[in-house]
Amino acid sequence: MTDTPLRRFAFDDELTIVTAAEHRERLLAALGDSHGVRLDLSGVSDLDTAGLQVLLLARDEGARLGLPVEFTEPSPAVADVLALTRLEL
Amino acid sequence: MVSALLPCVDHISSLIEGIPEGRLSPDAAQAATGARLLAGLEPYLSEGSAPLPPATAEVTAGSDAAWHLDLRFGPDCLRNGMDPLSFLRYLSSLGEITHVVTDTDRLPEAAAMDPETCYLGFAVDLTTAAPKSEIEAVFDFVREDSDIRITPAESSLDAYVKAIRAMPENDRIGDVLITSGAVTEQEMAEALRIQQERTAKLGSATPVPIGEILIEQGIVPRDIVDAALSKQRRTTETRSSQDTRTIRVDAARLDKLIDLVGELVIAQSSTGVAGGGISEAQSEVMRLVDEVRHSALSLRMVPIGTTLRRFERVVRDVCMELGKEVSLVITGGDTEMDKALVERISDPLLHLVRNSLDHGIEQAAERRRHGKSPQGTLRLNAYHDAGNIVIEVTDDGHGLDRDRILAKAVERELVGPDAVLTDAEVYNLIFEPGFSTAASVSNLSGRGVGMDVVKRNVGALRGSIEVETTRGIGTTIRIRLPLTLAIIDGFLVGVGPSSFIVPLDRVTECVELPVGQLGRECMNLRGEVLPFIRLRQLFHIPGAEARRQSVVIVEQSGQRTGLVVDSLLGELQTVIKPLGVLFSRVKCVSGSTILGNGEIALILDVGPLIADHSDREVAALGV
Numbered sequence: 001m002t003d004t005p006l007r008r009f010a011f012d013d014e015l016t017i018v019t020a021a022e023h024r025e026r027l028l029a030a031l032g033d034s035h036g037v038r039l040d041l042s043g044v045s046d047l048d049t050a051g052l053q054v055l056l057l058a059r060d061e062g063a064r065l066g067l068p069v070e071f072t073e074p075s076p077a078v079a080d081v082l083a084l085t086r087l088e089l
Numbered sequence: 090m091v092s093a094l095l096p097c098v099d100h101i102s103s104l105i106e107g108i109p110e111g112r113l114s115p116d117a118a119q120a121a122t123g124a125r126l127l128a129g130l131e132p133y134l135s136e137g138s139a140p141l142p143p144a145t146a147e148v149t150a151g152s153d154a155a156w157h158l159d160l161r162f163g164p165d166c167l168r169n170g171m172d173p174l175s176f177l178r179y180l181s182s183l184g185e186i187t188h189v190v191t192d193t194d195r196l197p198e199a200a201a202m203d204p205e206t207c208y209l210g211f212a213v214d215l216t217t218a219a220p221k222s223e224i225e226a227v228f229d230f231v232r233e234d235s236d237i238r239i240t241p242a243e244s245s246l247d248a249y250v251k252a253i254r255a256m257p258e259n260d261r262i263g264d265v266l267i268t269s270g271a272v273t274e275q276e277m278a279e280a281l282r283i284q285q286e287r288t289a290k291l292g293s294a295t296p297v298p299i300g301e302i303l304i305e306q307g308i309v310p311r312d313i314v315d316a317a318l319s320k321q322r323r324t325t326e327t328r329s330s331q332d333t334r335t336i337r338v339d340a341a342r343l344d345k346l347i348d349l350v351g352e353l354v355i356a357q358s359s360t361g362v363a364g365g366g367i368s369e370a371q372s373e374v375m376r377l378v379d380e381v382r383h384s385a386l387s388l389r390m391v392p393i394g395t396t397l398r399r400f401e402r403v404v405r406d407v408c409m410e411l412g413k414e415v416s417l418v419i420t421g422g423d424t425e426m427d428k429a430l431v432e433r434i435s436d437p438l439l440h441l442v443r444n445s446l447d448h449g450i451e452q453a454a455e456r457r458r459h460g461k462s463p464q465g466t467l468r469l470n471a472y473h474d475a476g477n478i479v480i481e482v483t484d485d486g487h488g489l490d491r492d493r494i495l496a497k498a499v500e501r502e503l504v505g506p507d508a509v510l511t512d513a514e515v516y517n518l519i520f521e522p523g524f525s526t527a528a529s530v531s532n533l534s535g536r537g538v539g540m541d542v543v544k545r546n547v548g549a550l551r552g553s554i555e556v557e558t559t560r561g562i563g564t565t566i567r568i569r570l571p572l573t574l575a576i577i578d579g580f581l582v583g584v585g586p587s588s589f590i591v592p593l594d595r596v597t598e599c600v601e602l603p604v605g606q607l608g609r610e611c612m613n614l615r616g617e618v619l620p621f622i623r624l625r626q627l628f629h630i631p632g633a634e635a636r637r638q639s640v641v642i643v644e645q646s647g648q649r650t651g652l653v654v655d656s657l658l659g660e661l662q663t664v665i666k667p668l669g670v671l672f673s674r675v676k677c678v679s680g681s682t683i684l685g686n687g688e689i690a691l692i693l694d695v696g697p698l699i700a701d702h703s704d705r706e707v708a709a710l711g712v
Binding site: 017020021023024028048049050052053054056057060061064081084085086087 | 167173178181204205207208209211
């Protein structure tokens, strides 16, 4: 099971209150039928509190389900927010 | 600098005085004065030697302070278009964010989560120079539904506590906290609202302490509130102790009390007279009345110091005008005297001070020539002396010029050209109306009006004035005033059916009139010649002389004179009732009083009495 590759999940747009609901559905769905996801954050052009909450939700949900959730290649927008909030994903 | 600032005070008060008269903007003259004063102040500004004091007492002013911000944004803030992250970004522009903890605990499970609801909270440590109110203003838009708490960080607690301790006295804890910068006015208003709400809800009479609410609301830590509370307590303590020390009383009420005490004194002396023998109880009452009289009179006593210190400004101004250097030395400022006297002696004193500065003290160059220090000294001294208060104005100037005064007096036909006068008599000439030896007339003095007014004013207060001067060394003008205007200790004497009162502090002794006259109106007192005045003759009292007459010896300005009377009736506390206007020209009598038996006794004014008598003697001899 550990060999199973994590499902790659990419963002190609802003991750803000505008798209948060949509991304939440997709993420939860992806978590539901996989052995874990790897979130490619390189495409996130903008991140706000709502977006950050979605990312945190995915992390917590993964931990609850016992599934690995990885975050990779944070874009400058993401890195900025993480630095501001002193959070680590 | 003081010289530059003092005229500014005058200027400002003249502007303020103009306001009630409807002059809202300065007139041309005032504007010019203002400009000149500003120019005079300019050098002090450009030097920049004295940094301006900080405008606020806030700890944060000018230096960085650490704050702890607890931010719980409302669930709807995202929907309202507020992004908590942008607040964090803005905070980092105010100062340095040293630490952030993002609280994700409230994030629900995936299924329950609404992506448009804000679940995050932040705890931020911010170091900034901005005052608390500015940090608070950042959150103005989200305050409604968010929970924003800004507290001084632990590390700066000491600074606040210290600042609160250093603050001026203030008995309102809210003011103390706001001034310290630990609490903003908004927070205080909120806390007050909570306080009111709670008081209303509980229906209790004592409101919850505001400090408790502030702590409870997490606005300020307990340490700061405690510091502010102890400040408040200390302030109230000092204030209340000051309150108990002094009390302001309407002068009219005080006068009424003194008046009543005066009546009491009269009534009490009448019981003494009527009762004949004095019982123990009566003497106790007498003692008490005496004490009441003393303390009632002391109520009116004020130290003369404040009046004397006012002359510092006068001396400074006059010296500027005359280009002289004079230092003012005030001694005996805590000598107490009757308030009414203090007020009425102030003008004569002012005149004497100006006179000394103008005529007494020489210019610096002339002083140097005479081997004196270029800086003159003017001394104001006050002290008590045998029931009198003495005020001395002393200068170390060139003294009075005896010859010149005499020459001037002869010229003005005040004295005959070949009159022989004592020094004291010569110096007293300066109190004659219109008398001036000054070569030049300045706008300060030298116009010949003044000294006579001074003398008249002092005389009106039952005082006397004397001059002591040494050529080249200086002049002392000594004003002698009674301690109070209302009551004196008198010595009651009888002449035939009439009674007179001699002020007791003038009486030195009483002796029996020796039988066998020396021919003239004088007697031998232990080998000295003592002139005396027969009151019976002076006041034209009919009736035969008593078989044994007594002499009351009075002293005035070192001169002793006897008053021949029929009987000595003893000491009496005398309430002075002024004579009516009808008798205002009467010399030798300063007032009257009502005796216990309802009769009226005249109070003798010893000074003029003796002076008049010597005049009459001189006149008699001249013939």
